[in-house]
Amino acid sequence: MPRLPFWRRGRLDDFADAIHDELTEMPVPPADERLLARVLESRRGGTRVILPTADAARPRRLALYMSAVAAAAVVVMVATRYARRETALLDVARDSWLIGDIAYAQTTPPVRPAFAPAVASRPDRLRPQTLRYERRFVSAAGISTETDLRIELRRDSIAGARAWRVSAVTKTHDGVVDAESVWLDEKDLRPLRRVAEETPYRSYERIRIEQRLDGAHFTGEMRAWKAGALSAHRTFDRQLPSQFGPYISDAVAPLYHMAVPLRAGWSGSLSVLGWAVRDNDVFVSVDMRVDGEETVVVPAGKFACWRLAMHWGRGRRSWYWVRKSDGIGVRTLDSSAVDGGVRELALRGR
Amino acid sequence: MATPAEKLSDTDAIADLYRRHAGALMAVAYRLLLSRADAEDVVHDLFVGLPEALHKYEERGSMEHWLRKITVRLALGRLRARREVMLDTVPEPVAITRDPVARVAMERALSALSPSLRAVLVLREIEGFSHAEIATMLGISVAASEVRLHRALRQMRALLSEEG
Numbered sequence: 001m002p003r004l005p006f007w008r009r010g011r012l013d014d015f016a017d018a019i020h021d022e023l024t025e026m027p028v029p030p031a032d033e034r035l036l037a038r039v040l041e042s043r044r045g046g047t048r049v050i051l052p053t054a055d056a057a058r059p060r061r062l063a064l065y066m067s068a069v070a071a072a073a074v075v076v077m078v079a080t081r082y083a084r085r086e087t088a089l090l091d092v093a094r095d096s097w098l099i100g101d102i103a104y105a106q107t108t109p110p111v112r113p114a115f116a117p118a119v120a121s122r123p124d125r126l127r128p129q130t131l132r133y134e135r136r137f138v139s140a141a142g143i144s145t146e147t148d149l150r151i152e153l154r155r156d157s158i159a160g161a162r163a164w165r166v167s168a169v170t171k172t173h174d175g176v177v178d179a180e181s182v183w184l185d186e187k188d189l190r191p192l193r194r195v196a197e198e199t200p201y202r203s204y205e206r207i208r209i210e211q212r213l214d215g216a217h218f219t220g221e222m223r224a225w226k227a228g229a230l231s232a233h234r235t236f237d238r239q240l241p242s243q244f245g246p247y248i249s250d251a252v253a254p255l256y257h258m259a260v261p262l263r264a265g266w267s268g269s270l271s272v273l274g275w276a277v278r279d280n281d282v283f284v285s286v287d288m289r290v291d292g293e294e295t296v297v298v299p300a301g302k303f304a305c306w307r308l309a310m311h312w313g314r315g316r317r318s319w320y321w322v323r324k325s326d327g328i329g330v331r332t333l334d335s336s337a338v339d340g341g342v343r344e345l346a347l348r349g350r
Numbered sequence: 351m352a353t354p355a356e357k358l359s360d361t362d363a364i365a366d367l368y369r370r371h372a373g374a375l376m377a378v379a380y381r382l383l384l385s386r387a388d389a390e391d392v393v394h395d396l397f398v399g400l401p402e403a404l405h406k407y408e409e410r411g412s413m414e415h416w417l418r419k420i421t422v423r424l425a426l427g428r429l430r431a432r433r434e435v436m437l438d439t440v441p442e443p444v445a446i447t448r449d450p451v452a453r454v455a456m457e458r459a460l461s462a463l464s465p466s467l468r469a470v471l472v473l474r475e476i477e478g479f480s481h482a483e484i485a486t487m488l489g490i491s492v493a494a495s496e497v498r499l500h501r502a503l504r505q506m507r508a509l510l511s512e513e514g
Contacts, residue, residue, distance in 0.1 A: 039368065
């Protein structure tokens with residue numbers, strides 16, 4: 001029993017009894033046939049999951065103490081080193097949906113766009129939906145890493161105005177979670193507000209970037225936590241140059257061409273926003289040009305697509321396939337990174 | 351006679367086990383995570399990994415109890431890894447079976463608890479695990495489990511008093 005004075009124990013027990021029925025009868029979602037179909041599909045596809053054991057022994061105290069001493073020693077050894085490196089590491093952005101490794105990709109000053117702005121002329125074509133992608137990275141040494149990406153497009157409002165909300169979540173096999181939500185003006189898909197989080201991030205438990213866009217005025221703040229306490233905080237206040245617009249967020253990229261009808265010979269430029277905490281991670285200007293039509297086979301199926309050649313950064317080039325029927329991004333392929341790796345994203349399903 | 355693992359080699363057997371236990375396991379996962387998507391991912395992972403994991407099941411005690419413990423471990427792992435990014439909370443699409451006002455108040459109070467307190471409250475008061483079992487699952491002492499339950503109930507009482 002809890003080590004509490006009897007009168008407090010009694011009162012809490014009464015309270016526990018009082019809420020017991022409400023707690024146990026709190027409605028829960030059903031485990032339906034759709035989920036069973038997903039399970040069986042995963043098994044058929046060769047997916048295997050190593051489950052935790054039902055009864056893991058609690059760590060022995062001696063082992064715990066020794067681990068703590070060892071950990072403390074390691075902390076002492078690396079603390080000084082990290083203290084020096086922390087500032088440099090803090091703002092490294094993660095991979096972009098559209099253009100692979102975005103970190104430090106922006107040139108200073110940015111390269112001028114080659115084409116006219118890729119304006120979202122048909123925002124009325126957007127429909128609420130959920131898309132799932134698989135992201136594969138094959139390193140120069142041939143080691144393959146796969147992660148899942150889920151993107152949701154939902155109707156929402158922000159500051160009383162109608163908006164679209166796009167949420168993207170990536171979970172890696174080693175427990176890192178990237179998440180982003182961005183609110184777009186319903187009229188022209190202009191980003192209004194954005195929140196991005198990564199957990200864990202370097203030596204931090206998590207990092208959170210909040211951005212606000214009011215016309216060309218781009219403000220926001222970065223916060224990072226260690227041991228549950230705020231450990232790093234920065235704000236920024238920038239102006240986005242009009243010649244590099246339209247600006248999109250990474251999560252929006254696979255949906256953006258729903259509102260930008262493509263045709264043979266089409267070309268356009270846009271910019272992908274970075275975290276914007278440091279000066280060379282504000283945005284990356286991307287030039288896109290339809291250079292062919294292909295039938296693409298991805299896990300979600302076989303689709304007739306426009307193939308776009310994309311140029312960005314200092315001599316970077318990648319490929320992007322957009323489904324003709326609705327403008328959804330189906331596949332990206334980037335093998336131009338300096339690390340020699342190949343990055344590929346493919347639509348897995350809805 | 352076929353072992354449980356051998357029985358699960360075909361999809362019909364997985365489907366049969368799913369239909370018998372998945373509802374209860376979904377409830378456990380949802381109450382810990384308060385997210386339908388995350389709870390479905392936990393149940394999905396459990397049944398995908400079950401045929402191999404059944405080699406470790408020694409048919410001591412009820413299978414549902416064994417499955418619930420694994421579900422709790424999967425959900426706790428997910429709870430540690432995730433964090434919220436939304437500025438607002440999207441209500442989960444679940445059916446309302448009781449007084450909706452009380453239900454909303456209860457869910458709001460439960461979601462306001464820290465994950466560590468909520469886990470103990472759910473595991474003890476709803477799932478009926480002993481403090482010793484909870485301590486093992488969470489990697490804490492029995493006394494810590496008891497203290498967390500006390501704190502969780504105290505906070506729930508305060509939160510529901512505010513609602514009322």
